Amino acid sequence: MKRLIEEIRSLTPTVDTHYRIGMRVIKTAVSVCLCLFFAFMMGTMESVLIAAVAAIVTVRATQEETVTTGAFRLIGTIIGGALGSITVLISFYLPFYNEGLFVLVIPIMLLLNLYLCNVLNMQDSCVISCVVTIIVAVNVAPLGDHIGEALMFALMRVRDTFIGVTIATIMNIVPYRISERIKKRKESEGE
Numbered sequence: 275m276k277r278l279i280e281e282i283r284s285l286t287p288t289v290d291t292h293y294r295i296g297m298r299v300i301k302t303a304v305s306v307c308l309c310l311f312f313a314f315m316m317g318t319m320e321s322v323l324i325a326a327v328a329a330i331v332t333v334r335a336t337q338e339e340t341v342t343t344g345a346f347r348l349i350g351t352i353i354g355g356a357l358g359s360i361t362v363l364i365s366f367y368l369p370f371y372n373e374g375l376f377v378l379v380i381p382i383m384l385l386l387n388l389y390l391c392n393v394l395n396m397q398d399s400c401v402i403s404c405v406v407t408i409i410v411a412v413n414v415a416p417l418g419d420h421i422g423e424a425l426m427f428a429l430m431r432v433r434d435t436f437i438g439v440t441i442a443t444i445m446n447i448v449p450y451r452i453s454e455r456i457k458k459r460k461e462s463e464g465e
Contacts, residue, residue, distance in 0.1 A: 297449060298333060298334070298335055301333050301442075301445045301446055301449065302329070302330055302333045302442075304445055305329035305330070305332075305333055305438070305441050305442045305445045306326045306329055306330060308329075308441045308445070309322060309325040309326045309328075309329050309437065309438055309441055310322055310326065312325070312437060312441070313325060313437075318434075321430055321431075321433075321434045322434075324431055324434035324435055324438065325434045325435070325437040325438035325441070326438060327438065328344075328347055328434070328435045328436075328437070328438025328439050328442070329438040329439070329441050329442040329445075330438075330442075331343065331347060332344040332347060332438065332439050332442035332443065332446075333442045333445065333446055334446065336446075337446055337447050337450060340442060340443055340446040340447075341443055342398075343398070344439035344440075344442060344443050345439075346396060346398035346399045346402075347399070347402050347435060347439055348432070348435055348436060348439050349396055349399050349403075350391070350396070350398075350399030350400070350401070350402035350403035350406065351402055351403070351406050351431055351432050351435040352432055353387065353390060353391065353396075353399065353403045353406075354387065354402065354403035354404065354405065354406025354407040354409075354410070354428075354431075355406050355407075355410055355428030355429065355431055355432055356428065357383050357386060357387050357390075357403070357407045357410075358383075358406060358407040358408070358409065358410025358411045358424065358428055359410060359424045359425050359428050360383070361379060361380060361383045361407065361410070361411035362410065362411060362424035363424070364379060365379070365411075376411070380407075380408065380411050380412070383407055383411065384404050384407060384408070387400075387403050387404050387407050388400055388404065390403075391403055406428070406431055409431065410424060410427055410428050410431070413427065
């Protein structure tokens with residue numbers, strides 16, 4: 275029993291009382307703040323979640339990682355939106371789709387989705403692409419809406435992701451550029 279208790283204690287997280295908020299945390303919070311601000315100003319608060327999540331996921335430790343993550347997220351969203359829209363189109367022509375056939379069709383589209391991402395060597399886009407496919411297919415198709423609404427829904431997801439990725443990328447580059455300019459100015463003044 276004593277050994278079991280020791281094992282459980284070893285699994286509990288330790289508290290780091292010396293932790294200080296770093297630049298990545300600040301850049302993430304500011305990115306989300308800007309997403310909320312732009313959504314509020316554009317009157318699109320219903321879609322701010324996508325932009326904020328894109329910003330959170332995109333901010334990384336380095337500029338290169340941020341740009342790469344943002345690009346993969348945006349491409350995955352485009353692929354997922356397109357396949358989700360195709361799924362909605364299929365739902366109009368496939369008998370019994372809304373009566374339960376979607377249970378088979380959507381996973382088949384996810385297989386196609388994963389296949390495309392891997393063939394295009396976009397493995398880092400797989401997860402978001404599948405998520406967007408499901409979001410579009412599930413939110414639009416069962417409602418009996420037309421393909422135009424599915425395309426508009428998918429395009430809004432791409433727009434929102436683009437906003438979040440762009441804000442996160444700018445927030446990861448700007449502080450670095452400012453820091454570099456200050457550093458160069460100090461070096462030139464010191465000479």
